[in-house]
Amino acid sequence: MADTGFTALRQFSFTTRPYLAVDDETGAPIGLDDLDVRVGWLLDLISGAEAQLLSRLWQPATFDVLAAGCDRQGRKLPMQGHVAAARLGWTPHYPDGVYVPSRVTRVVTAQAVGTLRALAYRDTAIIALSARFDPATGRIAAPTTAAEYVPSGFARGVVRQFAAHARGAADARLRITDVQGPPQTSAMARLSAADRQLAQLAVTGHELVLTVKLPTCPAPAGRAQWRSVRLSATIPEHLHGRAVTDWHLPTLVLDRRGLLWRCAATEIVPAADLESASVAVGVDWSPTTLGAAAITAENPDGLSSDYRGWTYDDRGLGIKLARLQAEGQLLHGKAARLTRLAATAPPEVRAQLEEKIAVLDEHRTAVGIKRGKINREMAFDFARQVTDYATDAQAQLIAVEDLTTLESRGHGRVNNNRAAQSARRKAVDALTHTAAGVGVTVVSVPARGSSAWCPGCNEPLSRPGGYHRAWCEQCIIGGNRDHVAGVNLAKRALLGRNKTTRRRGGLPAVRVTEHAPVRQSRDKHAPTPSRPRHRRVRRSLPTVTPRLGVTPNQHVPASQASVWDTVKPTPPHGDAGSRDTRPSPTPATQVADSMRST
Numbered sequence: 001m002a003d004t005g006f007t008a009l010r011q012f013s014f015t016t017r018p019y020l021a022v023d024d025e026t027g028a029p030i031g032l033d034d035l036d037v038r039v040g041w042l043l044d045l046i047s048g049a050e051a052q053l054l055s056r057l058w059q060p061a062t063f064d065v066l067a068a069g070c071d072r073q074g075r076k077l078p079m080q081g082h083v084a085a086a087r088l089g090w091t092p093h094y095p096d097g098v099y100v101p102s103r104v105t106r107v108v109t110a111q112a113v114g115t116l117r118a119l120a121y122r123d124t125a126i127i128a129l130s131a132r133f134d135p136a137t138g139r140i141a142a143p144t145t146a147a148e149y150v151p152s153g154f155a156r157g158v159v160r161q162f163a164a165h166a167r168g169a170a171d172a173r174l175r176i177t178d179v180q181g182p183p184q185t186s187a188m189a190r191l192s193a194a195d196r197q198l199a200q201l202a203v204t205g206h207e208l209v210l211t212v213k214l215p216t217c218p219a220p221a222g223r224a225q226w227r228s229v230r231l232s233a234t235i236p237e238h239l240h241g242r243a244v245t246d247w248h249l250p251t252l253v254l255d256r257r258g259l260l261w262r263c264a265a266t267e268i269v270p271a272a273d274l275e276s277a278s279v280a281v282g283v284d285w286s287p288t289t290l291g292a293a294a295i296t297a298e299n300p301d302g303l304s305s306d307y308r309g310w311t312y313d314d315r316g317l318g319i320k321l322a323r324l325q326a327e328g329q330l331l332h333g334k335a336a337r338l339t340r341l342a343a344t345a346p347p348e349v350r351a352q353l354e355e356k357i358a359v360l361d362e363h364r365t366a367v368g369i370k371r372g373k374i375n376r377e378m379a380f381d382f383a384r385q386v387t388d389y390a391t392d393a394q395a396q397l398i399a400v401e402d403l404t405t406l407e408s409r410g411h412g413r414v415n416n417n418r419a420a421q422s423a424r425r426k427a428v429d430a431l432t433h434t435a436a437g438v439g440v441t442v443v444s445v446p447a448r449g450s451s452a453w454c455p456g457c458n459e460p461l462s463r464p465g466g467y468h469r470a471w472c473e474q475c476i477i478g479g480n481r482d483h484v485a486g487v488n489l490a491k492r493a494l495l496g497r498n499k500t501t502r503r504r505g506g507l508p509a510v511r512v513t514e515h516a517p518v519r520q521s522r523d524k525h526a527p528t529p530s531r532p533r534h535r536r537v538r539r540s541l542p543t544v545t546p547r548l549g550v551t552p553n554q555h556v557p558a559s560q561a562s563v564w565d566t567v568k569p570t571p572p573h574g575d576a577g578s579r580d581t582r583p584s585p586t587p588a589t590q591v592a593d594s595m596r597s598t
Contacts, residue, residue: 006271009245010436013264016208016233017257024211024228035229036258038214043187043254045100045215049092049108050185054115057090058182060175063123066116081113082106082193098219101226103198110193115183123176125150129158130174135166151404191249192264201249206240208233208247208263233261243268270439274497274508277396277441282489283386283431284450284482285401285424288468290314290382294486295393296455296518298494304521305455305490309483310389317378321423324371331364375423376430383430390440392527398435399493400428401447402509432507443500444509445492451485455518477520491518 021030030038065088069077077084082105085091092108094100128148132141140159143149161179191199191212199212210231217225245268250261278298283291294309335357342353390398403424432442454461456475461484464471471478478484496510503509 006273007268008271009266010269011248011264011266012433013262014236014239016236016261016263018210018231018233018259018261020232022230024230030229032258035214035231036254038216038229039252039259040254041215041218042104043189043252044218045094045098046104046108046111046189047185047187049094049100049105050112051182053090053092053108053112054182054185056093057112057116058177060123060177062116063120063176066120067124080193081110081117085109085113095219097221099222099225100220101198101213101223103194103213106195107189107191107193107198111185111188111190115185119176119183122154125154126158126174126176126179129155130162133159133162135162138163187254189252191252194249199249201247203235203247206235208235208261210250210261212252239265269436272396272436272439272441274397274441274443274500277494277497279393279395280397280399280490280493281386281390281393281395282399282445282450282486282491282493283401284485284489286482288318290318290378290423290427291386292480292482292486293386293389294483294490295395296487296490296494297521297523301519303491303494303516303518304523305487305518306523307477307479307483307487307520309480309486311480311482312382312385314378314382317374318423321371321374321378324367324374328364328367328371331360331367335360335364375426378423379426379430380434382427383434386431387434387438387440389527390435391438396440397490397493397497398431398440398442399445399489399510400431400442400507401450401489402444403428428507442507443493443497444507445489445496446510446513447489448513450488450492451481453488455484455487455491456520457517458515475520487518491516 018032018035021032021035022028023030065071066077071077071087075087077087086109090109090113092105092112128143129140129150132143132148133139134141138159140155158179162174165174165179197213199210202209202211210233211228212231213226214229215226220226244265246266248264248266250263253260253262279295280297281293281295283293285291290312292309292311294305294307296303296305338353338357338360342350342357345353386398428442435442451470452460454472454475454477456472456477459472459474461470461472461478463469468481469478470481470484492510492513495514495516496512499512500508500510
């Protein structure tokens, strides 16, 4: 852990579920099924009003106001979404005869303004791209200034929308409202936008007690049909003993298991000092695995590294994710094809096609849920291992490649899927959160040339052993391609640690690539990797009591060791948990022995 003597506040998220619900006034218990129904009524009111408000505000004037950041009187719009909506006169509409408290309206407007502010960047980018789009060739001209630059992936998606719109009308200036419709909203209630009149949270021991007003019917007609309900949920065990300074109001959602709390809390963590960092770990993304790491240290003689890296073993989960992604794309293509056929099919055939489309959509949703779970588990397992690797090496920085500059093209469909950024973005978020808990800072550095240039002389590397090997004849250094890239990334973080830029909600970033020779050192910088072995298996033949009159001609051998015995048991991940790694469960062998003893 980097002990600098300073501390900082950071927020983290976790999820939990209520196990008890009672009426706040009478103390009568409420069943969890009835609780889910009442929360569903609340979410229906919020999502319906939010969708109606977004549909009404889906016009260029809305994005002009958000881009200017000022109201009609020229005053700067506040950061709070519900305050900005009230100042601009954006109020949601509810069905006739339905009474909704003003605090619920705060939740609706805060969620709607947050969505519109996120889409304001897309509107600005679409305006700039439409001015450089040529309908005849279907191409976008190169940007002339740095302000006109947008990610190439976003530009390709917008080009398809421009081409589809150009067939119907030829407008030189397009807005986001011209190329797409209002966004779809999720059924959730962010209680953080409300005050104590709607919801309040208290902590008693290891429990969270949430008091929130819920409707007693689908269409409440008055204030009497909104009653306060007291919900109790358990704080996850891995959060016990943490230096938590504040527990924030949760976000309420409904899933297949019922009511789920998405909570946030603020805790005290060690503060890292970038200027005094002398050891950095570089993490390189690879299509063969999630990532590899290597260490670079700064000494009085300059930069040095032993060029011996560490590669993350995802136990085949990366290949499984690529397979699920390809399966999801295939299901999406089939559903789109059947949708086009159903548009011109007879009524009888259309009904059959719609049933098939519903089945395909259900399967695609299941594949997406499975991918999300695997992504999350693998991301935090990777983050924990990289953090332990950096802590053992006494590193103060972890350098990761800037994902906005990475794009997998021309390597085939399989490799492109394996290099997809969804898992890597989750891994960056998980690594940032996990490393901050031990006082290590994650820095984003440029990715260009990290695995193609020599860390010593900054010249192109040769590939004498194929794609995965790198060698420099001049410096006589080399090794695994990903490990050499990790050395380059760590070098860039150390050289640019005093020139980092910070964006709101983003990582500290090094924008300029600097070079300094990294000499090969025999000093041991990296920790010794653990080498798990197979469990001891008795190879002797079992003792069998021969039966009288029977000649034994066959013996049952002992069970063979499995390759999965080399992997430590994965901690359980239920719904009550956060991004942090939880303690490992009791091994299955101990449970089996205890069952035998009973």
